[in-house]
Amino acid sequence: MLKWVRVSGLLLFFVCPLSFAQKGAWRQATAAELAAALPSRASVENERIETEMRTASGIIDGHKRVIAGTVLITAGYSAEGKYSHYLLVQARLNLGGIVLKPGQYVMGWTRDERADVLKAHLNEAATGRLIGTIVAKRITDSNRVESLRIWPPDEKSIMQIGRFSIPYKVMEQ
Amino acid sequence: MWLAPTWGDAAITASPTFDRSHNEVCRRILAAMLQSLCSALLVCGLAGAFPDVAFAQVAPGMPPTSVPPAATGTGGEATGPPRPGQFDSQHRPITAGGFVASGPVVFEDVSEKAGLQHWTHKMGTSQKKYIIETNGSGIGLIDYDNDGWLDIYIVNGSTFDALDGKEPSPHAGLFHNNHDGTFTDVAAKAGVTNDRWGVGVAIADYDNDGWPDIYVTNWGKNRLFHNNHDGTFTDVAEKAGVTLGNWSTGATWGDYDGDGQLDLFVPGYVHFERNNLPSSGPNGVPDTFCSFRGVAVNCGPRGLKGEPDHLFHNNGDGTFTDVSEKARVADKPGYYGLSSLFVDVNNDGKLDLLVADDSTPNYLYLNKGDGTFEDVSYASGYALNEAGRETASMGIAAGDYTNNGKLDIFNTTFSDDYKPLYRNEGEGNFTDISYQAGIAEISVPFLGWGDAFLDYDNDGWKDLMMADGHVYPQADQYPWGTSWAQRPMLFHNLKGGKFEAVPAVEGTGLARVVSGRGLAAGDLFNDGKIDVVINAMDGRPLLLRNVFAKNHWLGLKLVGGPKSPRDAVGAAVYVTEGGTKQRQDVASGGSYASTSDPRLHFGLGDAQSVSDIEVHWPSGKLEHFSVPGVDRIVTITEGTGVSGATKPGAQSSANR
Numbered sequence: 001m002l003k004w005v006r007v008s009g010l011l012l013f014f015v016c017p018l019s020f021a022q023k024g025a026w027r028q029a030t031a032a033e034l035a036a037a038l039p040s041r042a043s044v045e046n047e048r049i050e051t052e053m054r055t056a057s058g059i060i061d062g063h064k065r066v067i068a069g070t071v072l073i074t075a076g077y078s079a080e081g082k083y084s085h086y087l088l089v090q091a092r093l094n095l096g097g098i099v100l101k102p103g104q105y106v107m108g109w110t111r112d113e114r115a116d117v118l119k120a121h122l123n124e125a126a127t128g129r130l131i132g133t134i135v136a137k138r139i140t141d142s143n144r145v146e147s148l149r150i151w152p153p154d155e156k157s158i159m160q161i162g163r164f165s166i167p168y169k170v171m172e173q
Numbered sequence: 174m175w176l177a178p179t180w181g182d183a184a185i186t187a188s189p190t191f192d193r194s195h196n197e198v199c200r201r202i203l204a205a206m207l208q209s210l211c212s213a214l215l216v217c218g219l220a221g222a223f224p225d226v227a228f229a230q231v232a233p234g235m236p237p238t239s240v241p242p243a244a245t246g247t248g249g250e251a252t253g254p255p256r257p258g259q260f261d262s263q264h265r266p267i268t269a270g271g272f273v274a275s276g277p278v279v280f281e282d283v284s285e286k287a288g289l290q291h292w293t294h295k296m297g298t299s300q301k302k303y304i305i306e307t308n309g310s311g312i313g314l315i316d317y318d319n320d321g322w323l324d325i326y327i328v329n330g331s332t333f334d335a336l337d338g339k340e341p342s343p344h345a346g347l348f349h350n351n352h353d354g355t356f357t358d359v360a361a362k363a364g365v366t367n368d369r370w371g372v373g374v375a376i377a378d379y380d381n382d383g384w385p386d387i388y389v390t391n392w393g394k395n396r397l398f399h400n401n402h403d404g405t406f407t408d409v410a411e412k413a414g415v416t417l418g419n420w421s422t423g424a425t426w427g428d429y430d431g432d433g434q435l436d437l438f439v440p441g442y443v444h445f446e447r448n449n450l451p452s453s454g455p456n457g458v459p460d461t462f463c464s465f466r467g468v469a470v471n472c473g474p475r476g477l478k479g480e481p482d483h484l485f486h487n488n489g490d491g492t493f494t495d496v497s498e499k500a501r502v503a504d505k506p507g508y509y510g511l512s513s514l515f516v517d518v519n520n521d522g523k524l525d526l527l528v529a530d531d532s533t534p535n536y537l538y539l540n541k542g543d544g545t546f547e548d549v550s551y552a553s554g555y556a557l558n559e560a561g562r563e564t565a566s567m568g569i570a571a572g573d574y575t576n577n578g579k580l581d582i583f584n585t586t587f588s589d590d591y592k593p594l595y596r597n598e599g600e601g602n603f604t605d606i607s608y609q610a611g612i613a614e615i616s617v618p619f620l621g622w623g624d625a626f627l628d629y630d631n632d633g634w635k636d637l638m639m640a641d642g643h644v645y646p647q648a649d650q651y652p653w654g655t656s657w658a659q660r661p662m663l664f665h666n667l668k669g670g671k672f673e674a675v676p677a678v679e680g681t682g683l684a685r686v687v688s689g690r691g692l693a694a695g696d697l698f699n700d701g702k703i704d705v706v707i708n709a710m711d712g713r714p715l716l717l718r719n720v721f722a723k724n725h726w727l728g729l730k731l732v733g734g735p736k737s738p739r740d741a742v743g744a745a746v747y748v749t750e751g752g753t754k755q756r757q758d759v760a761s762g763g764s765y766a767s768t769s770d771p772r773l774h775f776g777l778g779d780a781q782s783v784s785d786i787e788v789h790w791p792s793g794k795l796e797h798f799s800v801p802g803v804d805r806i807v808t809i810t811e812g813t814g815v816s817g818a819t820k821p822g823a824q825s826s827a828n829r
Contacts, residue, residue, distance in 0.1 A: 050461050052563075054506070071561075073461060073475065084562070109560065113608050118560060143554040143602040147534075147561045162561030163554070163605070 055147035092171035096134030136164035258654020280682025280717035296330025309690030311766025313374035373766030377426035390421035425762030427515025434487035440510025441480025479507025508533035514763035529566035559605035568765035572626025575669035585621025623692025631724035631776030640689030682717035695770025728806030736792035
């Protein structure tokens with residue numbers, strides 16, 4: 001054990017600064033962390049919409065900053081509700097080419113049948129202001145479906161919706 | 174990428190005091206080192222004292238910051254602007270219109286002529302104030318008297334007034350097939366009127382006596398009607414131990430443990446209490462769950478407590494044992510189960526289990542062969558639709574629509590949502606290809622219930638049919654583009670690729686607008702054409718007689734041997750003709766709260782013979798058979814062979 005620590009320490013001495021600056025130790029957030037961070041009802045424009053907490057997913061860093069989301073329970077089981085997901089962003093995030101400042105956002109999508117993609121739109125939760133639109137592409141190497149999964153950046157660095165994915169990158173402050 | 178395990182194991186060896194939990198912490202820490210060696214090493218030495226996994230993730234020297242609370246707002250209800258309404262040229266919702274004046278006539282509505290229109294379904298009041306009044310009931314096709322002709326069991330609902338004794342209970346119907354195109358309701362004489370708040374029916378010969386029995390699910394105690402072999406039944410549910418007692422839905426029979434006895438799975442929907450009726454408000458159900466498109470409607474299922482699912486093991490002595498927990502299919506989260514189906518989806522010879530859940534993820538349990546199941550719902554792709562949405566799943570249809578030997582799955586869902594078609598990719602993996610198959614957008618306005626793969630034109634490719642109807646009467650008061658009563662939908666299989674909707678020709682069965690619920694398919698007239706029966710909410714049932722099929726066909730009735738269930742539920746059959754090998758499975762359940770024809774029906778196109786019939790019996794035995802000709806129904810007995818050909822009935826044909 002001690003030998004192992006010494007070896008690790010030497011490695012650490014050289015690698016630590018670079019490593020820390022690059023990744024910030026983002027990891028998968030636990031259910032408890034997600035529950036603490038995400039609201040049971042999200043404030044969207046002038047409404048408060050229930051969230052489906054069992055679908056919550058996100059990442060957290062050493063500063064306890066969270067990038068997480070959950071499905072919004074939209075009325076009438078609508079598959080293409082204006083907003084389908086709530087996102088809480090506490091570090092600058094490039095999501096599919098759109099840079100998001102820390103804040104709260106909502107996302108919805110429509111399906112592009114010809115291109116076999118989801119066209120997702122990102123809006124500011126408080127105002128509904130459109131931030132931009134992004135494309136979620138089909139994942140071909142797995143059958144697994146997810147309501148929402150924000151994979152840790154050291155694994156896939158994607159946000160998965162169903163069988164579609166949007167790449168993301170956590171931006172350094 | 175992962176280098177740590179060796180180190181971690183070494184750490185255990187080097188330090189006897191480093192127990193397993195410490196090792197796990199170290200593994201985590203080492204994993205983190207690959208991202209941030211700095212934070213990992215600084216905390217690793219302290220891991221024994223602080224075995225909290227999260228500990229290793231805290232960056233040193235960086236004080237934790239509090240998570241900003243989400244902003245709060247006031248009032249309001251859920252958003253989710255729905256799809257634009259679809260209307261036909263006469264401004265009718267497409268679900269109750271969109272008819273064409275001429276075209277191929279597939280189904281003729283013979284309900285009146287057959288004598289079914291004297292029976293009426295009833296469930297609650299027309300206002301549908303409560304969810305218990307909305308879901309409707311199923312259909313079971315059963316040859317209860319073993320005369321070789323399918324009879325029809327139709328489940329009825331009930332009302333609060335009936336429960337209180339203020340009005341007669343609605344009766345279930347058992348329509349005996351008179352072999353002349355007509356049916357006679359013998360439910361009272363047979364002792365199967367149920368007289369409870371009826372939901373579903375699953376038919377199978379659970380005691381292997383050669384006579385089909387009827388399991389009826391209710392809101393309230395369920396019934397198991399044992400066939401007395403003389404045209405009557407006896408409810409043995411109490412003795413058998415399968416009554417349950419709250420809201421059971423679409424059950425399924427299957428021999429999951431291979432002991433030759435049919436076991437029973439019963440999904441639970443909502444836990445509904447008469448003395449605690451759901452209502453919106455501060456002390457009740459959140460308003461969101463009592464509204465649709467901003468309009469107040471009955472509450473649920475979201476916001477209501479889910480009723481668990483149950484698996485009953487058949488003890489072989491007329492009793493059952495609840496093994497839900499042991500088998501790991503108990504539905505711990507309390508999802509809202511509506512339909513279920515035992516069927517082998519990964520071709521390993523063991524029955525797997527599908528559960529269609531309303532507004533919650535569907536279950537796919539793979540049978541491990543040791544009396545337990547593995548929940549692969551998400552990993553398989555079946556839990557959600559392709560966009561990750563939990564669908565309001567109602568019914569399950571399983572069938573090999575591509576003729577590749579693997580069972581695909583079609584689920585009906587709510588309006589504003591497309592109906593997912595899950596293509597079987599093998600080994601228990603599924604891909605929702607509804608959009609690619611051409612049945613997504615067109616199915617959006619419809620609220621689907623019972624469904625079935627059926628080869629209506631006998632071309633050798635399984636088509637798809639679903640019964641439709643809304644749960645909110647308010648649908649007729651707002652321009653939502655949907656409606657309370659809806660026409661059924663039939664999709665023609667374009668040789669395993671896409672489907673196309675079969676037009677609803679005015680005056681034909683596909684243009685009948687009812688609030689459809691249960692649906693069962695089968696050859697009711699023994700004429701080689703698959704017919705359809707639909708149970709309509711608060712209305713008369715539909716008997717849609719197939720008047721279209723012209724091609725050759727083959728019907729198979731299977732009888733299991735001593736080590737299989739007698740009615741062969743769970744058998745998989747492959748019929749080869751020319752270069753095509755079709756598959757069908759004997760099953761009980763699936764379609765919303767309904768059971769279809771237990772006999773298998775193969776459309777053969779132009780083929781006037783089949784080269785091989787391959788039967789995978791539930792016992793594990795594999796046998797090949799040949800038949801002397803087609804356009805007939807033959808009986809195949811495990812270990813014995815082919816016997817008893819039935820050709821299309823002269824009486825039935827003459828009566829058409």
